[in-house]
Amino acid sequence: MKKEVKIGITGIIALVVLFLGINFLKGVNLFSSTNKYYIQFGNAKGLSKSSNVYADGYNVGVVSDIIYDYEHPGTVLVEVTTNKDLRIPKGSSAKLDEAVLGGCTLNMLLTTNLTDAYHPGDTIPGSDTQGMMAKAASMMPQIEQIVARVDTLIATLNRLTSDPNLPMIIRNAELVSENLVRSSEELNRLLANDVPQLTTTFNRVGENAITLTDRLNSLNLQATMDSVNMTISSVHQMMDQIQSPEGTLGLLMKDPSLYNNLNHTVQSADSLVTDLKAHPKRYVHFSVFGKKN
Numbered sequence: 001m002k003k004e005v006k007i008g009i010t011g012i013i014a015l016v017v018l019f020l021g022i023n024f025l026k027g028v029n030l031f032s033s034t035n036k037y038y039i040q041f042g043n044a045k046g047l048s049k050s051s052n053v054y055a056d057g058y059n060v061g062v063v064s065d066i067i068y069d070y071e072h073p074g075t076v077l078v079e080v081t082t083n084k085d086l087r088i089p090k091g092s093s094a095k096l097d098e099a100v101l102g103g104c105t106l107n108m109l110l111t112t113n114l115t116d117a118y119h120p121g122d123t124i125p126g127s128d129t130q131g132m133m134a135k136a137a138s139m140m141p142q143i144e145q146i147v148a149r150v151d152t153l154i155a156t157l158n159r160l161t162s163d164p165n166l167p168m169i170i171r172n173a174e175l176v177s178e179n180l181v182r183s184s185e186e187l188n189r190l191l192a193n194d195v196p197q198l199t200t201t202f203n204r205v206g207e208n209a210i211t212l213t214d215r216l217n218s219l220n221l222q223a224t225m226d227s228v229n230m231t232i233s234s235v236h237q238m239m240d241q242i243q244s245p246e247g248t249l250g251l252l253m254k255d256p257s258l259y260n261n262l263n264h265t266v267q268s269a270d271s272l273v274t275d276l277k278a279h280p281k282r283y284v285h286f287s288v289f290g291k292k293n
Contacts, residue, residue, distance in 0.1 A: 033084040034061070034081045034082060034083060034084055035081070035082050035083075035084050035086070035120040036064065036079060036080070036081050036082075036120055036121060037079075037080050037082065037088065037118060037120065037121070037122060037123075037124055038077050038078065038079055038080075038121070038122070038123045038124065039077070039078045039080060039094045039106070039123070039124045039125075039126045040075060040076070040077055040078075040123055040124070040125060040126055041075075041076045041077075041078060041096065041126040042074055042075065042076070042126075043076065043096075044066055044076045044078065044096075044104075045096045045098055045104045046098070046104045047063060047066060047078065047096060047104040047106060048063070048066075048104075049063055049064065049065060049066060050062055050063060051063040051104065051105065051106060052105070052106075053080050053082065053106045053107075053108060054105065054106070054107050054108065055086070055107070055108040055110055056110070060082050060083060060086050060108065061080050061081050061082035061083065061086070062080070062081055063078055063079070063080055063081075063106060064079045064080065064081040065078075065079040066078050066079070067079065077123070078106065078126070080106070087117050088108070088110065088117055088118045088124065089110060089111045089112065089113035089114065089116065089117050089118075090111075090113050090116040090117060090118060091111040091113050092108060092109055092110045092111050092113075092118070092124060093108075093109045093124065093125050093126060093127050094106060094107065094108050094109060094124055094125075094126045094127070095107055095109060095126065095127045096126070109127075
């Protein structure tokens with residue numbers, strides 16, 4: 001065999017091995033049957049060829065090509081190559097997850113539809129989800145507000161620490177703490193000594209109240225009430241007799257003739273006394289020898 005033929009065969013074998021090795025590194029198995037599907041996205045988000053395609057966290061294929069649709073701007077078709085045994089049910093979709101350190105991962109969101117599935121060459125809808133970096137960017141205004149508040153807090157702490165009255169404030173706080181400790185000790189002594197005595201006193205008062213209640217219960221209160229009722233009834237009868245016009249007291253209280261007679265008697269007595277003072281000789285006769293005029 002000529003030397004040139006050997007070199008040519010060796011070069012062809014090297015190219016085949018290089019091609020197989022490159023595809024092996026890409027995750028493409030040339031010796032297994034595959035299917036191709038297309039996924040439509042509005043933004044490729046840095047997805048590159050040979051990126052792995054996952055379904056439920058399992059590697060089911062690779063990205064074989066990324067095609068920009070020039071006729072419909074804003075649309076990107078991602079060609080994926082999957083194992084022939086993978087069945088993609090209708091209603092499934094795909095999404096792109098951005099990594100923190102760059103790059104992007106394509107995840108298939110498979111449904112449980114067992115009656116209908118996509119055929120090789122069909123276009124699967126893709127969902128444009130917001131990646132971690134976009135979410136971090138949307139959080140920047142809030143982070144800026146937090147940083148501003150932290151700066152204000154640090155400035156306030158710096159003013160407090162540079163205040164010359166801070167040692168005095170700390171000393172006052174120590175004194176307050178010592179007073180609280182002493183007050184706590186006194187309260188503990190009070191709880192240990194006086195409170196049990198007060199509890200004993202309260203218990204004794206309660207026992208005396210119970211004894212008094214028992215004695216009150218033992219009294220014949222019904223007999224006492226009956227006696228009081230009889231007394232009240234007697235008083236009512238006496239008042240009825242006093243107010244009755246048939247009795248003496250009733251006549252004295254209600255008959256106006258007695259009042260008129262008494263009034264006339266008083267007036268007569270008053271006239272008699274007046275006349276007696278004016279003419280005493282008419283009523284008193286006195287003689288040394290007992291002789292009357």
